[in-house]
Amino acid sequence: xxxxxxxxxxxxxxxxxxxxxxxxxxxxxxxxxxxxxxxxxxxxxxxxxxxxxxxxxxxxxxxxxxxxxxxxxxxxxxxxxxxxxxxxxxxxxxxxxxxxxxxxxxxxxxxxxxxxxxxxxxxxxxxxxxxxxxxxxxxxxxxxxxxxxxxxxxxxxxxxxxxxxxxxxxxxxxxxxxxxxxxxxxxxxxxxxxxxxxxxxxxxxxxxxxxxxxxxxxxxxxxxxxxxxxxxxxxxxxxxxxxxxxxxxxxxxxxxxxxxxxxxxxxxxxxxxxxxxxxxxxxxxxxxxxxxxxxxxxxxxxxxxxxxxxxxxxxxxxxxxxxxxxxxxxxxxxxxxxxxxxxxxxxxxxxxxxxxxxxxxxxxxxxxxxxxxxxxxxxxxxxxxxxxxxxxxxxxxxxxxxxxxxxxxxxxxxxxxxxxxxxxxxxxxxxxxxxxxxxxxxxxxxxxxxxxxxxxxxxxxxxxxxxxxxxxxxxxxxxxxxxxxxxxxxxxxxxxxxxxxxxxxxxxxxxxxxxxxxxxxxxxxxxxxxxxxxxxxxxxxxxxxxxxxxxxxxxxxxxxxxxxxxxxxxxxxxxxxxxxxxxxxxxxxxxxxxxxxxxxxxxxxx
Amino acid sequence: xxxxxxxxxxxxxxxxxxxxxxxxxxxxxxxxxxxxxxxxxxxxxxxxxxxxxxxxxxxxxxxxxxxxxxxxxxxxxxxxxxxxxxxxxxxxxxxxxxxxxxxxxxxxxxxxxxxxxxxxxxxxxxxxxxxxxxxxxxxxxxxxxxxxxxxxxxxxxxxxxxxxxxxxxxxxxxxxxxxxxxxxxxxxxxxxxxxxxxxxxxxxxxxxxxxxxxxxxxxxxxxxxxxxxxxxxxxxxxxxxxxxxxxxxxxxxxxxxxxxxxxxxxxxxxxxxxxxxxxxxxxxxxxxxxxxxxxxxxxxxxxxxxxxxxxxxxxxxxxxxxxxxxxxxxxxxxxxxxxxxxxxxxxxxxxxxxxxxxxxxxxxxxxxxxxxxxxx
Numbered sequence: 001x002x003x004x005x006x007x008x009x010x011x012x013x014x015x016x017x018x019x020x021x022x023x024x025x026x027x028x029x030x031x032x033x034x035x036x037x038x039x040x041x042x043x044x045x046x047x048x049x050x051x052x053x054x055x056x057x058x059x060x061x062x063x064x065x066x067x068x069x070x071x072x073x074x075x076x077x078x079x080x081x082x083x084x085x086x087x088x089x090x091x092x093x094x095x096x097x098x099x100x101x102x103x104x105x106x107x108x109x110x111x112x113x114x115x116x117x118x119x120x121x122x123x124x125x126x127x128x129x130x131x132x133x134x135x136x137x138x139x140x141x142x143x144x145x146x147x148x149x150x151x152x153x154x155x156x157x158x159x160x161x162x163x164x165x166x167x168x169x170x171x172x173x174x175x176x177x178x179x180x181x182x183x184x185x186x187x188x189x190x191x192x193x194x195x196x197x198x199x200x201x202x203x204x205x206x207x208x209x210x211x212x213x214x215x216x217x218x219x220x221x222x223x224x225x226x227x228x229x230x231x232x233x234x235x236x237x238x239x240x241x242x243x244x245x246x247x248x249x250x251x252x253x254x255x256x257x258x259x260x261x262x263x264x265x266x267x268x269x270x271x272x273x274x275x276x277x278x279x280x281x282x283x284x285x286x287x288x289x290x291x292x293x294x295x296x297x298x299x300x301x302x303x304x305x306x307x308x309x310x311x312x313x314x315x316x317x318x319x320x321x322x323x324x325x326x327x328x329x330x331x332x333x334x335x336x337x338x339x340x341x342x343x344x345x346x347x348x349x350x351x352x353x354x355x356x357x358x359x360x361x362x363x364x365x366x367x368x369x370x371x372x373x374x375x376x377x378x379x380x381x382x383x384x385x386x387x388x389x390x391x392x393x394x395x396x397x398x399x400x401x402x403x404x405x406x407x408x409x410x411x412x413x414x415x416x417x418x419x420x421x422x423x424x425x426x427x428x429x430x431x432x433x434x435x436x437x438x439x440x441x442x443x444x445x446x447x448x449x450x451x452x453x454x455x456x457x458x459x460x461x462x463x464x465x466x467x468x469x470x471x472x473x474x475x476x477x478x479x480x481x482x483x484x485x486x487x488x489x490x491x492x493x494x495x496x497x498x499x500x501x502x503x504x505x506x507x508x509x510x511x512x513x514x515x516x517x518x519x520x521x522x523x524x525x526x527x528x529x530x531x532x533x534x535x536x537x538x539x540x541x542x543x544x545x546x547x548x549x550x551x552x553x554x555x556x557x558x559x560x561x562x563x564x565x566x567x568x569x570x571x572x573x574x575x576x577x578x579x580x581x582x583x584x585x586x587x588x589x590x591x592x593x594x595x596x597x598x599x600x601x602x603x604x605x606x
Numbered sequence: 607x608x609x610x611x612x613x614x615x616x617x618x619x620x621x622x623x624x625x626x627x628x629x630x631x632x633x634x635x636x637x638x639x640x641x642x643x644x645x646x647x648x649x650x651x652x653x654x655x656x657x658x659x660x661x662x663x664x665x666x667x668x669x670x671x672x673x674x675x676x677x678x679x680x681x682x683x684x685x686x687x688x689x690x691x692x693x694x695x696x697x698x699x700x701x702x703x704x705x706x707x708x709x710x711x712x713x714x715x716x717x718x719x720x721x722x723x724x725x726x727x728x729x730x731x732x733x734x735x736x737x738x739x740x741x742x743x744x745x746x747x748x749x750x751x752x753x754x755x756x757x758x759x760x761x762x763x764x765x766x767x768x769x770x771x772x773x774x775x776x777x778x779x780x781x782x783x784x785x786x787x788x789x790x791x792x793x794x795x796x797x798x799x800x801x802x803x804x805x806x807x808x809x810x811x812x813x814x815x816x817x818x819x820x821x822x823x824x825x826x827x828x829x830x831x832x833x834x835x836x837x838x839x840x841x842x843x844x845x846x847x848x849x850x851x852x853x854x855x856x857x858x859x860x861x862x863x864x865x866x867x868x869x870x871x872x873x874x875x876x877x878x879x880x881x882x883x884x885x886x887x888x889x890x891x892x893x894x895x896x897x898x899x900x901x902x903x904x905x906x907x908x909x910x911x912x913x914x915x916x917x918x919x920x921x922x923x924x925x926x927x928x929x930x931x932x933x934x935x936x937x938x939x940x941x942x943x944x945x946x947x948x949x950x951x952x953x954x955x956x957x958x959x960x961x962x963x964x965x966x967x968x969x970x971x972x973x974x975x976x977x978x979x980x981x982x
Contacts, residue, residue, distance in 0.1 A: 533953045533955070533972065533975060534953070553819075555818075555972065555975075556818060556819055556822035556971055556972070557767075557795070557818040557819070557821050557822040557825070557971045557972065558818070558971070558972050558973070558974045558975055559795070559842060559970065559971055559972060559973035559974050560797070560973070560974060561794040561795040561797065561842070561843050562794045562797075562843065565613055565615055565628075565663075565665045565866065565870075565871060565872055566613050566858045566864055566866060566872045566873075566874065567872045567881070568858065568872075568874070568879060568914065568918065569872070569879050569881070569904060571917075572910075572914070572917075572981070575917070575974060575977050575978055575981050576981060578974060578978055579978045579981055582978065
């Protein structure tokens with residue numbers, strides 16, 4: 001296909017703003033698939049994605065579209081992950097496109113992540129086609145949403161399309177706009193190959209399948225290629241594209257989007273963002289800056305039954321074949337046994353990994369409270385990173401402590417500003433900017449506002465998102481991006497059960513919150529630890545200073561009273577059962593703690 | 607001639623009590639005649655040769671639902687097979703609301719010389735909560751009638767740890783209990799058994815769960831009040847005036863032989879623990895055909911026997927003697943269980959007194975913690 005007749009684009013949309021429905025409609029109206037052939041929403045292929053209404057892995061579909069000018073165009077629709085955890089993958093997808101369809105739900109308006117992605121698209125110089133979706137709904141508010149689009153993004157009503165992905169209204173006009181407004185790819189066919197990897201997955205027959213955009217040159221089956229950042233070399237086993245079915249071809253030309261089968265064993269060997277070039281005739285410079293996926297959020301994953309560790313280990317290995325951003329290191333806890341300390345891109349990524357391990361591998365797992373990575377400079381000059389609070393050195397040995405911060409952007413109706421600002425303040429957030437979006441329609445309370453904050457990532461990891469949603473009655477949307485490390489003034493809060501320090505319960509907290517967090521934890525322990533035959537003091541301490549304490553009173557009564565007509569066997573069986581339960585208890589010093597109690601404290605979100 | 611105790615189970619009740627999980631059938635009283643015949647048949651078929659009966663215990667259920675004629679038939683069957691020892695202890699469990707003076711006099715004349723009345727509480731609200739069929743005044747009246755009928759070995763059952771009971775209610779109740787001047791008292795802690803209406807009500811949040819701390823306080827209060835009134839505690843749940851300990855129950859604790867008769871009855875014979883079928887219909891139909899009903903049998907190994915001897919023996923206030931254990935099992939108690947004994951002693955649950963190992967007062971409330979450690 002003539003390079004001039006290729007259009008590479010993606011759809012930027014918030015969750016539930018109708019991206020997948022529109023994608024299906026585009027596929028259907030270009031005749032790539034008939035409606036009855038499509039399982040609803042072809043592009044969301046993973047079961048989990050469909051259930052959560054989000055798209056996790058980007059894929060690309062080639063559509064042949066004959067425009068009103070009689071010319072047939074080759075449209076490559078590249079799907080983008082919709083969640084902030086995958087913002088790096090989104091940026092690579094954007095880098096593979098010349099244009100983007102910005103899809104805004106006309107019953108809702110612009111959401112925080114959408115905005116972040118639009119800004120990112122603008123940075124990549126993409127041609128953006130603003131589109132108001134769901135025009136068929138009676139609750140549509142085109143005027144209000146249009147004014148937001150105008151004020152926030154500067155688009156005119158004339159260049160904004162009004163469509164319904166569901167009914168097909170305006171989809172024909174959208175296809176024409178894609179052809180006429182988005183520029184064709186500008187790469188050089190005669191230059192050495194440069195191809196951008198924007199996604200990959202592992203296939204057990206063909207090895208890693210890399211999704212790519214050929215920027216310069218071309219790729220043929222059998223070519224010897226090299227990843228410019230990692231240096232990995234490979235021979236192309238297969239070349240092709242999706243329509244949405246797999247279609248092998250002999251060659252992918254300049255400007256085209258498709259896949260190659262690499263024969264590689266781990267997706268980490270074909271990293272998203274890296275540039276592929278030819279071994280014989282390599283390009284001088286890669287396409288865009290590549291950075292390896294960096295986990296930001298860490299948590300322990302353990303099997304509920306210690307015996308299942310081997311199964312977990314195998315499952316983890318298989319999952320990592322397909323998920324280059326997941327890191328895992330074996331970890332041993334006296335109370336939980338063998339498990340893994342895992343690194344994730346963010347909380348959603350963590351949830352997805354956890355659910356996939358349980359669902360696809362049939363495991364029952366325990367996930368400990370998530371935490372971040374701290375950079376510590378010790379008094380002897382040594383720099384270390386600490387993930388487990390238990391590994392934090394003594395305060396006297398710490399010269400400098402740093403923690404990751406994020407830039408947070410929240411879009412909310414103005415009536416929730418108060419409670420959200422309060423939440424930010426409680427979370428250690430620093431206010432940066434407030435911007436009113438669009439004109440207020442109807443009451444002033446519905447005026448939407450964007451609030452920008454800087455805050456420690458640590459504060460986002462537990463109840464922040466739920467609080468944001470509950471304080472805004474579900475209306476606020478959130479976007480965040482990593483903003484580097486900043487100095488942290490934090491202390492380690494230790495928990496002592498019957499004078500015994502329990503490493504796993506230690507937390508890193510701001511000093512002013514130590515007492516409150518300590519109180520919550522000791523109270524939780526009091527509720528969860530069954531009474532022992534002696535009084536058990538439970539204390540929270542910072543350094544040597546006790547900040548909270550409660551006592552678990554001694555058990556007073558535990559005796560079987562009646563002997564039912566000489567039924568000694570029954571008595572013995574009840575004692576047996578009790579004894580078995582006792583054997584399963586974990587020991588903290590001489591305090592017997594059921595595993596469930598231990599877990600519930602580990603998971604307590606404060 | 608060997609000594610033997612008989613336990614006879616009467617699995618009928620007017621109505622199931624809210625807390626009870628024991629085998630008993632409501633609204634099956636029409637089956638009593640057939641059940642009586644079945645019992646008589648079982649007594650005959652299971653006759654232990656050359657045994658003398660030291661104690662007989664009619665337990666339930668509600669044994670006092672048995673008409674005097676039925677009891678007479680059962681006694682006749684027993685006497686056909688066995689010699690009942692002179693001075694044998696013959697107990698009948700009876701529930702207030704099912705008995706009157708005439709009945710009590712008749713059963714006494716049949717040979718019942720000990721009556722155990724299921725009073726459970728002297729508070730009407732509590733009796734309703736427990737789902738008892740009688741009121742507190744009926745209980746008082748039954749107690750009076752039992753004495754009037756000539757029973758000089760009278761026992762009353764009470765329940766402690768009833769939800770929402772105040773300490774004052776219990777103190778007043780104990781004060782009244784000692785004025786009743788009966789020879790024997792059993793105090794059982796309320797246990798929430800699964801599949802009982804009480805359990806369901808607690809699950810639904812209609813009734814608070816029994817509070818173990820409140821139960822412990824009530825127990826301690828009872829120990830104090832009953833001792834002051836001249837009752838000796840001789841077992842975790844039992845108190846008596848001197849000389850009126852239940853000889854039948856002592857057989858259980860001391861692992862003496864007993865033959866259980868009736869549906870769901872349990873026996874301990876020749877180191878076997880045996881349970882009759884708990885199915886009333888199967889029990890009756892098998893025996894009406896002259897066949898013994900199905901049983902489950904567990905042979906007690908030597909290790910289990912040892913832990914039973916310790917666990918059951920420790921229930922008695924007198925505790926166990928290392929000499930007895932040595933004589934029966936050929937093991938040195940203090941050597942074999944050195945760790946357990948030291949552990950329980952340091953926790954204040956066990957004590958050594960007069961060459962015997964026994965539960966401390968605290969240990970009596972935490973008996974399971976001790977027993978578990980000695981379980982094989």
